[in-house]
Amino acid sequence: MVFSIKRAATCALVLSLAVPAAAAAQDSASFFKVGTASVTYGPYVRFGLGAARTRPSDEHWLPPGYPSDPRIDFNLSNDTSGFGEIAFGYDWMNGFRGDVSFLTTGSAHTTGPHTTSGDHADITSASVSTTAVMGNLYYSPFEQMGVNSRLHPFVVAGLGYANNKVSDWTRTSTATTPVNRTFSGDTHGDVAYSLGFGLAYQLTPPGKHPAILEMSYRYYSFGTAKGGSTPLTGSSTPVDPLSFENDAHVLSINLRIPLQRL
Incomplete structure (x- = not known):
């Protein structure tokens, strides 16, 4: 008898927590319910334009005299550059879709002073640009709940390779008279990833055959x-x-x- 009472009390507590949570989810879904969307499963193409604010970190070089001479660290900053993307993907219309994107950033001017104590040179001229291929997975929670709306929030994560x-x-030293030392450029490939969120709205x-406008923020490494x-x-x-x-x-x-046609 005692066990039955405890089990009943536990079930009641779970229900008391689950009902408000479900109600809150429905309220949120209702907030994003804007019109009725045309449902189209299958492949899609996506085009994107935007602005990229690149931010260097762990900026350094090892001078010719290293390790007798110390590693030189810098505090670099970049200009804002353009961003372009084209992607091909598939929408399962169950809250999930995925695509493969090809993206590029414009050339961002990169300069900054050294932060290592002593008499060293600053970076006074450089620029960086990136091309990458990314595999992206999108999740729209209210679409998964069955909300057929022209407006849907989403989150996205991506993994790929960047050049x-x-x-x-x-490098320019201004300790006495300015001395410039210039080195060649280079391209380096590495693993890339991204995280972001956004809103999609069927125009x-x-x-009618759907065309969806998306506005998004994404962080790329x-x-x-x-x-x-x-x-x-x-x-x-x-x-x-x-x-x-x-x-x-x-x-x-x-x-x-x-x-895919309707």
């Missing part, structure tokens, strides 16, 4: 970017050239068009 291209780069009315080691103006070859982790914050607008 980071660094231009010729220049076309019900019954494009891996390591490296300059070249070849001196272009008189200087010794560094042990390790200018190197940094190349991350980007991207705001973009995308147009997604299902390829």
